[in-house]
Amino acid sequence: MVSIGDYYSFIPCAPGVSDKSAKVFVAGHRGLVGSAIVEKLKQHGFTNLILRSHAELDLTRQADVEAFFASEKPEFVIVAAAKVGGIHANNTYPADFIGINLQIQTNIIDSAYRNGTKKLLFLGSSCIYPKFAPQPIPEDALLTGTLEPTNEWYAIAKIAGIKMCQAYRIQYKWDAISGMPTNLYGPNDNFHPENSHVLPALMRRFHEAKVKGLKEVVVWGTGSPLREFLHVDDLADAVVFMMEKYSGLEHLNVGSGKEVTIKELAELVKEVVGFEGDLIWDTTKPDGTPRKLMDSSKLAGLGWTPKISLKDGLVDTYKWYSENVKQ
């Protein structure tokens, strides 16, 4: 059995992305995560970003991805393109969630390796972990139990992405790494009325209630489940940090390490939005998993910590929402 530490020695001087004129391809640059990474790279002085919209380059099309890499030959690649969605979408379109994600990541990872990319970072999410993983969830909980069935199609694709990075590292001594972020929020999030995550959904509901002058907003459950949130700009900061500083077989969790109850979150969103009516809890409705927190101590041990408080992050997100989301 080879230990994880043994693989570090395969790439003794693994390159970090320190040259600001290096060609960096950010796949999925128009999404929540990709757009924040692009901004962060610009803030860090990167001048040679290669960006393609979905319409310009469909990443599920192997021949097109191969041609793109053969002509552009990016030195560094960040994979923030994915087919993402909630429980309903996963249940309705399981073939898309497993198939499209496997295609996107396989095409990018293989083409990047074959065209001389020096380093690649693949992004997944906390849904890779078993439904009953220990809390906080450490990286080595991966593949120790049954997945949450509602998103297993997506999770299996993401696990395959981690494993593909590991396999290419082992077989080709190629510097592919993976980061698994916790729940993210921020500008460019999805605020769709039926198909958004809890934080943007709450923001939209309080905002609409404020605009319509409603007296109350009813939220499902008791508000007791504990959740972790990370502002997407912090995630982008962690991505740049990992590209510069981390080279290893093991994927790294990226979280804030701070838990809030859904009730605390809802009250904070209500305050930030400025809704002055009542917040009512419909306790006849289900609560969901009682606690979900990532153990991000490995990344912290390398020297990275988040900087944006939940309150500040919500203020920033609500500003973006007010200016950008059509009511």
Ligand SMILES: NC(=O)c1ccc[n+]([C@@H]2O[C@H](COP(=O)([O-])OP(=O)(O)OC[C@H]3O[C@@H](n4cnc5c(N)ncnc54)[C@H](OP(=O)(O)O)[C@@H]3O)[C@@H](O)[C@H]2O)c1
């Ligand atoms: N949001 C979260 O809370 C969260 C948490 C943890 C991890 N993550 C991870 O972060 C990554 C990005 O998520 P996100 O929230 O930024 O999703 P997003 O906002 O939906 O962005 C995904 C991007 O990928 C692009 N894309 C999808 N299919 C494509 C294709 N076939 N060809 C080219 N581009 C394609 C999308 O373009 P179109 O919109 O034009 O299709 C979009 O710009 C995912 O791997 C996700 O697992 C997200």
